[in-house]
Amino acid sequence: MADFEGASVDVASVLSTAAKDTQDKFKSIDVAKDVEPELDLGNLLATDLQPIDLRELKKDREAFLRNLARDNTQLLFNAIWKLPTERSNGLVLAKLPEPSTVIPREKPIPKPKPLTKWEEFAKAKGIRKKKRDRLVLDKNTQEWKPRYGYKRANDETQEWLLEVPENADPYEDQFEKRIQAKKERIAKNEYQRLRNISRNKKISMGDKILEPSSERPTKEQVSAKLNLSRLSTASLGKFTETLPKEKIPRKTGKKRKFEPVVGDMSSERARNMELAEKIARKEPLDVNKAVNQHTEEKQRRASESNADGTGKGKKGKRKRKSGGQARNKMAAGKSGRKVGKKRKKS
Numbered sequence: 001m002a003d004f005e006g007a008s009v010d011v012a013s014v015l016s017t018a019a020k021d022t023q024d025k026f027k028s029i030d031v032a033k034d035v036e037p038e039l040d041l042g043n044l045l046a047t048d049l050q051p052i053d054l055r056e057l058k059k060d061r062e063a064f065l066r067n068l069a070r071d072n073t074q075l076l077f078n079a080i081w082k083l084p085t086e087r088s089n090g091l092v093l094a095k096l097p098e099p100s101t102v103i104p105r106e107k108p109i110p111k112p113k114p115l116t117k118w119e120e121f122a123k124a125k126g127i128r129k130k131k132r133d134r135l136v137l138d139k140n141t142q143e144w145k146p147r148y149g150y151k152r153a154n155d156e157t158q159e160w161l162l163e164v165p166e167n168a169d170p171y172e173d174q175f176e177k178r179i180q181a182k183k184e185r186i187a188k189n190e191y192q193r194l195r196n197i198s199r200n201k202k203i204s205m206g207d208k209i210l211e212p213s214s215e216r217p218t219k220e221q222v223s224a225k226l227n228l229s230r231l232s233t234a235s236l237g238k239f240t241e242t243l244p245k246e247k248i249p250r251k252t253g254k255k256r257k258f259e260p261v262v263g264d265m266s267s268e269r270a271r272n273m274e275l276a277e278k279i280a281r282k283e284p285l286d287v288n289k290a291v292n293q294h295t296e297e298k299q300r301r302a303s304e305s306n307a308d309g310t311g312k313g314k315k316g317k318r319k320r321k322s323g324g325q326a327r328n329k330m331a332a333g334k335s336g337r338k339v340g341k342k343r344k345k346s
Helices: 011-025 054-059 061-080 117-125 174-200 219-230 266-280 287-308 323-335
Strands: 002-004 007-009 038-040 045-047 085-088 091-094 135-137 144-146
Touching (some): 045 061
Antiparallel strands (some): 038 045
């Protein structure tokens, strides 16, 4: 009993009432089951092995499933709070063990990316990568600008004057030299990237001076490369000097094949039938292809007629006039009257 401003309070009754209200509002964390569920704390998985009470399930399915999920979740949380914990940023974290249940995956677990030569060297020497600031101070304008990219600070490409070194050629273009040096750096970085890929995939690759690999080329490959280098001149190898005992191949490439203009016309008939079938199926017609075929067919017929001697010769060539007609035309031009042959009276 306690006396507060002349009034008596029964503490035992207050505590009993609060415990009853709490029990009615919140259920106990102690859950008793005939068959203990299997807990996989690594995957936060609980498997209930207790048989289902069909009578309670048919009586009120929603309430039965809700109570079953609540009890299993409470058992899972009770097991989690028994694990060792640690504090981080004011939070209490539980150290989960390794999972014991194998969960199927759609794709295999990705393999760890192999380290490059620089990453291996930095790991051996204990070098840690430091994140640099994005903005740096420009020496010329005294403004903070991006380190890389558009309008970057200390951009050497915007300089209009370069100092010529003492030992350098005074007539050498320093701007072109700087551009060439940048291209070489880019090529070197790309070459090192390819070397890392070939080393990780165990593919043979030449060294820094780009020497050929250990695999010896065949005789056919060597002859093909020699023939290609011979034909790379402006004269297509006409004045290229030959090596001693070198045999120059006669056929240096594939010969173009044209369809015969006489003889069996089965291929042309098949193409025409295929075109007719496409038109019958109401498929879209390739106008350019049709025009090209018509032009080729017209040229082929013209060449055949000229070869047979039935052609009329080149177009636009006029016939040579006789001497009498030319003289009559000249006389008509001088006198201003028409001159021609007299018509015979019948």
